[in-house]
Amino acid sequence: MDTRLQQNAKEHLMLHFTDMQSLVEQGTTLIDRGEGVFVFDTDGRRYIDGLSGLYCTNLGHSYGEEIGATAAAQMARLPFTTNWTVAHPEAVELATKLAELAPEGIERAFFTSGGAESVESAWKLAVQYHAANGEPARRKVIAREDAYHGVTLGALAMTGLAECREPFEPLGVPAVHVANTSPYRHPEGADPARMRDALLAEVEATIAREGAETIAMLIAEPVQNAGGCLVPPDGYWAGLREICDRHGILLVSDEVICAFGRLGTFFGADRLGYKPDMITVAKGLTGAHFPMGAVLISERVAEPFIEGRTMYMHGITFGGHPVGAAIARKTLEIYERDGVMENVMANESILRGSLNALRDIPIVGDVRGMGHFWAIELVRDQESKLTFEGPAAEWLLKDVLSAELWGRGMICRLDDRTEPIVQIAPPLVSDAETIGEIAQILREALEVAAERMSERPELTAA
Numbered sequence: 001m002d003t004r005l006q007q008n009a010k011e012h013l014m015l016h017f018t019d020m021q022s023l024v025e026q027g028t029t030l031i032d033r034g035e036g037v038f039v040f041d042t043d044g045r046r047y048i049d050g051l052s053g054l055y056c057t058n059l060g061h062s063y064g065e066e067i068g069a070t071a072a073a074q075m076a077r078l079p080f081t082t083n084w085t086v087a088h089p090e091a092v093e094l095a096t097k098l099a100e101l102a103p104e105g106i107e108r109a110f111f112t113s114g115g116a117e118s119v120e121s122a123w124k125l126a127v128q129y130h131a132a133n134g135e136p137a138r139r140k141v142i143a144r145e146d147a148y149h150g151v152t153l154g155a156l157a158m159t160g161l162a163e164c165r166e167p168f169e170p171l172g173v174p175a176v177h178v179a180n181t182s183p184y185r186h187p188e189g190a191d192p193a194r195m196r197d198a199l200l201a202e203v204e205a206t207i208a209r210e211g212a213e214t215i216a217m218l219i220a221e222p223v224q225n226a227g228g229c230l231v232p233p234d235g236y237w238a239g240l241r242e243i244c245d246r247h248g249i250l251l252v253s254d255e256v257i258c259a260f261g262r263l264g265t266f267f268g269a270d271r272l273g274y275k276p277d278m279i280t281v282a283k284g285l286t287g288a289h290f291p292m293g294a295v296l297i298s299e300r301v302a303e304p305f306i307e308g309r310t311m312y313m314h315g316i317t318f319g320g321h322p323v324g325a326a327i328a329r330k331t332l333e334i335y336e337r338d339g340v341m342e343n344v345m346a347n348e349s350i351l352r353g354s355l356n357a358l359r360d361i362p363i364v365g366d367v368r369g370m371g372h373f374w375a376i377e378l379v380r381d382q383e384s385k386l387t388f389e390g391p392a393a394e395w396l397l398k399d400v401l402s403a404e405l406w407g408r409g410m411i412c413r414l415d416d417r418t419e420p421i422v423q424i425a426p427p428l429v430s431d432a433e434t435i436g437e438i439a440q441i442l443r444e445a446l447e448v449a450a451e452r453m454s455e456r457p458e459l460t461a462a
């Protein structure tokens with residue numbers, strides 16, 4: 001335990017989404033270095049990076065030297081120039097490569113520094129696109145309940161987690177939320193076709209209620225993270241595409257998590273088979289070796305800007321940073337060179353099998369996901385799907401499971417912003433052995449949690 005660093009952390013750090021009282025009382029884990037799919041704290045303890053940092057260390061932690069050499073060369077050549085009026089070769093090459101990899105129709109990239117900036121940039125593009133086409137009233141966004149799209153003010157309005165939004169309301173971007181695609185909780189969840197029809201009918205009804213002429217875009221993740229890897233039913237995205245086209249609404253695929261291999265393909269839209277008007281990306285674009293994002297734009301959306309009918313009133317100093325662009329290019333090269341997409345596709349059935357094998361543990365309600373993107377929903381009772389709430393959820397996740405998982409050397413996410421879930425998203429370069437280790441740690445920790453839960457009937461009393 002490095003007491004000087006711990007003391008300085010307690011005195012000087014303000015952490016993100018963190019209970020600061022517990023930081024000040026207990027200190028925190030200081031992650032010091034990484035190797036492969038593992039990270040090590042300042043005491044030398046090893047952890048599996050089971051959430052890929054925050055769904056971003058797609059290549060794990062052993063490409064730093066190679067990518068660092070690329071970064072060093074770019075820094076020596078040109079540490080910075082802007083994407084305002086001028087450009088630089090790395091931004092051009094990266095935009096060209098992204099257009100090559102992206103779904104058909106997506107040809108252009110606007111670079112940002114991260115996910116929330118990408119989401120807000122997409123909204124501004126949508127608003128200006130419609131205004132240039134004579135529809136200035138189109139400003140609203142349709143997003144989905146519980147979905148996380150970032151927490152800067154514009155992205156926050158789209159985020160469907162009320163507890164994140166409410167302290168800051170009213171927010172400047174008008175947004176309405178429709179149901180997400182949780183089959184486990186949806187009344188029609190047992191019948192995917194009926195569930196799909198019900199979800200799409202709700203989108204239609206929302207458009208009718210709000211007025212299509214006021215809606216700029218619909219934003220959704222291919223597989224929604226918050227709520228626990230909500231894979232949509234077949235035909236859902238085709239339905240969204242058709243509805244958006246019929247009502248003149250732009251369809252934005254928020255792939256801040258799902259792009260660059262999380263689902264086994266460069267883009268989630270390709271895995272699920274749809275063609276969005278815009279795609280927002282960040283995280284895996286550089287494998288987290290640099291903070292960088294982008295909004296990828298179809299020619300149709302770019303048209304009024306290219307034809308000179310309007311000018312995009314938006315810019316970010318570090319958007320398209322040359323060092324970030326060089327790192328992103330190198331990262332994309334490694335994804336292709338080292339067969340990263342193929343590895344995820346090969347691992348998918350191993351992950352599915354080994355996580356589904358945990359269903360015999362009484363608190364495991366549901367297991368869902370695809371690629372390297374999985375969630376386990378925890379329940380008080382498998383039969384009735386009764387969930388844990390309030391103090392029970394907090395005790396289970398924070399006091400018991402967190403300690404059991406960290407104590408066994410695994411980092412993953414325990415989220416009680418919706419029904420309690422354990423989220424597992426290992427680096428895309430993980431092998432079968434690591435997946436086996438993850439499943440074994442989960443089994444041990446969940447069995448302990450189920451046992452301890454059964455000893456606390458007062459927490460689960462209905």
Ligand SMILES: Cc1ncc(COP(=O)(O)O)c(C=O)c1O
Pocket residue numbers: 054114115116117119148149150151221225254255256257282283
């Ligand atoms: C789907 C999605 N969109 C947007 C964001 C916001 O990204 P950032 O934290 O880089 O602003 C996130 C972050 O996790 C995300 O998961």
